[in-house]
Structure formats: structure tokens, C-alpha cells
Amino acid sequence: MSAETTTRSGSRPRKRINDPEGMRKKVLDVAEESFQTRGYHASSLGDLMAAARVSGGALHHHFPTKKALALAVIDERVAAAVEETWIAPVLAAASAREGVRSVFEAVAAELERQGYVRGCPLNNLAHELSLADPDFRVALAGIFAAWRQAIAGKVMADQRGGREQGTDPLRFAALAIATYSGAMSMAKTAQDATVLRDCLAALPIATRPMA
């Protein structure tokens, strides 16, 4: 993952040399923000350099190409966002159904608080980059797969507890992710998070008892 920070000694990890405030992190922050709001192709490296207050040399040092920067955003930021807003809450919930329901409500509440909808970080990049480059596609597909597998695993844990006997874990996970992704897409286009609650209400997750 962090091949560029290894030195010739190879074994022990390097202490931070320059970059006391995290220059690479600053670039990654700005890139993540811009890729999400403006998109990958619409974000120029000049804009990113200006926003992050970094020189071209510094940017090129940490990320040799624009593609490498996007790959880093996907691997380090988008995956973390899915983990934080979806996987961890679902695994921590009382059940898979309850976990999915609570995430829908939490995201809807957060969007209503923010007042605008930026969309799902994974889906935003997936739509623009999946067909653009195989490396992008593989990286994004891996996040989708991990997301789905985490939810399915939770369902299987429920089943070991005697619940969800009639549920197909992977299909349940696919439905949860697809509905969420699509609802976020509609919410982003309409700039209105209400559709998230509409979908949750129409889903059998909230209405049907957990048994």
C-alpha cells in the first residue's frame, strides 16, 4: 500500500522527514473533496495545487500521475468512508436489518442537516471512472464487494442466532446497497434527501419484524 515511503533499509518504517503537517494528506484531502464535488476529469491538478497550497513538484513527488492520485483517493478515502458510514455501524448494530435501517436514517438526517446532497462517495467515482480505466474499475469494484460481504456476513451472524432464516445474505446485502446507492443518486440530482426516507419506508426492512 505505502510502497513510496519505504527506504533502502526496507525493514523498519521511516519516521516522518519533511512534511510535518502532512503534505501528502493535505493533497489527498483536497483531491477527495474536488473529485467528489467536481468529478475527476473536471478537477485540474492546477486547481488542486492551488487549493492545497502545494507546488507542482511536491504533488508530482507524492503522486506521479493524476491517475495515481485518484487511485490513492479511492483506496484510502473512499474505502474508509464506506467502512465508517456503513460497515462499522452495521456490524455494531443489533442485527443486519436494524443496522441497514439505522444507516439510512443517519445519512438522511445528516443530509437534511447539511442542506445539500453531495452523493455517495463510492458511486460518484464509480460512475465516472469504472469504464474509463480497468485499474479504477477493479479498485472500485473491490470496495463494493467488501461492502456487500460485510452486510451479508452480518446476516449470516443473525442466522446463527436463529434469525433471518428465510433470507439470502448476499441478496439482502445487494438490495440494501443498491437501494441506498440509487436513493443517493436521486437525492443528489433532486438535491433533496426525502427520497432516502421514502425508500426506507417502502423497503421491508423497517416494517417487517426481525424474526
Added chain:
Amino acid sequence: MSAETTTRSGSRPRKRINDPEGMRKKVLDVAEESFQTRGYHASSLGDLMAAARVSGGALHHHFPTKKALALAVIDERVAAAVEETWIAPVLAAASAREGVRSVFEAVAAELERQGYVRGCPLNNLAHELSLADPDFRVALAGIFAAWRQAIAGKVMADQRGGREQGTDPLRFAALAIATYSGAMSMAKTAQDATVLRDCLAALPIATRPMA
């Protein structure tokens, strides 16, 4: 809609002058294809001109700006695609549930036949352009709204026939569209249409009786 084809006489529509084989249509074909597969920002006008075998003057004559071209693609092609693959089949079906189910299966079968997944035309452009420009966003949101309204209207028609009494039409429509959109997003990223069938199976649409 067709303001550029009106002449000073104003009243009666003009017969086609040049453009016997539809030069404007040819540009629109190429633009639709490229915007869908490569995206809006990744499609240069030079590429489109070369692919459509059209001069820069001709392109600029029909579409003064790149934005105008995209707006035309959205209004004339994306809306038509939603109408053709979704609205018309659902309205023609025996019921809203049956219509939704049949569209899922038809699209899944078509994707499996094609061997690759290009994604939902509406969602592809919605993700890239919704936040880029208000005009884009409004145009795309209108298509989403019409899509949703058509399905909801079918549910209401079912209800007038005594069916679907416990169903909220707009919520049902939102769920159908969101699940489809999200499933297409996952299918595009994975380049595998199987998830469409997984979502359909997990949805209560197919399993629950229509009453």
C-alpha cells in the same frame, strides 16, 4: 424545443433544407454514445467531430456550446431511453409490480446478451453533471421525476382496480427506481449483471402476490 429551426415567417415549420441524412442526428448519436461511455468531461468536441465526420462549423451551427449539446442529449436521448425501457413497458404491463419485475428481467437479459454493462443512461450523466451545472441538474431531475410519477401513476391505477391498497404509490416508485439505479451502478462497476437479478429476488415485488 426546436427554436433553431424556426424562420422569420414564424408560423409554419420549415422543411428540411440541407442535412438530408440528418447531420444533427449524427452528432447527437455520437455525443450520446461518448457521453455515456467516456463521460461528458472526458469527451472532447474534437473526438466527437472526428467520430461523426462533422466539421467544427457544422457542430457549432447545431450546438453553439458543448453544454447545449449535452442538454440536447439529455432532453432528447436520455429522456427517450427512460421512456422506452421503463415508462412504456410499465404502463403496458398488467400491474405496476409486474411491470417493474419484467423491466428488471428484460434489462438483465439484455445485459447478459451484450456481455458488458454500460450503466443507466440517466444515472451516468446525473452523477457527473448534477453538481456541475444547475441547468444540467434541473433537466436530469425532471427525468427522474417523470420516471417516478409514471410508476406511481400505474400503482394508483392498480389501486382503482382494487389492488395495492396498502401501497404508497410514490414510495413504491422511489424504491423501484432507486433499486434499479443502484443495481445498475453495481453491475457497471463489477461488469456483471447478476446483481440485478439478486436485487429483484430480494425485492418483495416478485415474491409477494399482487393483491
Added chain:
DNA sequence: GACAAAACAGGACAACCGGTCTGTTTATAA
């Protein structure tokens, strides 16, 4: 302190972008 390598700085560059401009052909209206 000497040395090497990493971490930057900043300019240069060729390619390309979208849009404009002028000119020519073609079709309609009078």
C-alpha cells in the same frame, strides 16, 4: 561533518481544449 536520498520548489513544454471567426455552398421566399 560527509554523504546519499528523499522532499520539495518552480519553470518549461507540447498537446489539447472549447470557442470564434471568416468564407462558401445550398435552399427558400419573393
Added chain:
DNA sequence: TTATAAACAGACCGGTTGTCCTGTTTTGTC
């Protein structure tokens, strides 16, 4: 026929793009 405007053709331009390249500074190691 003649006037007029639409329908094209194709060159052109300023600005921007991503990348590369040459230095300079900083850091770690011996």
C-alpha cells in the same frame, strides 16, 4: 432571377491541461 438566411467548411486563437525536468533544501545514516 434575385435576395436572404440557413447550413455547412475549415482555419485560428487564447487559455489550460498533465507531465516532465532541473535545481535546492531537508532529513537520515555512517
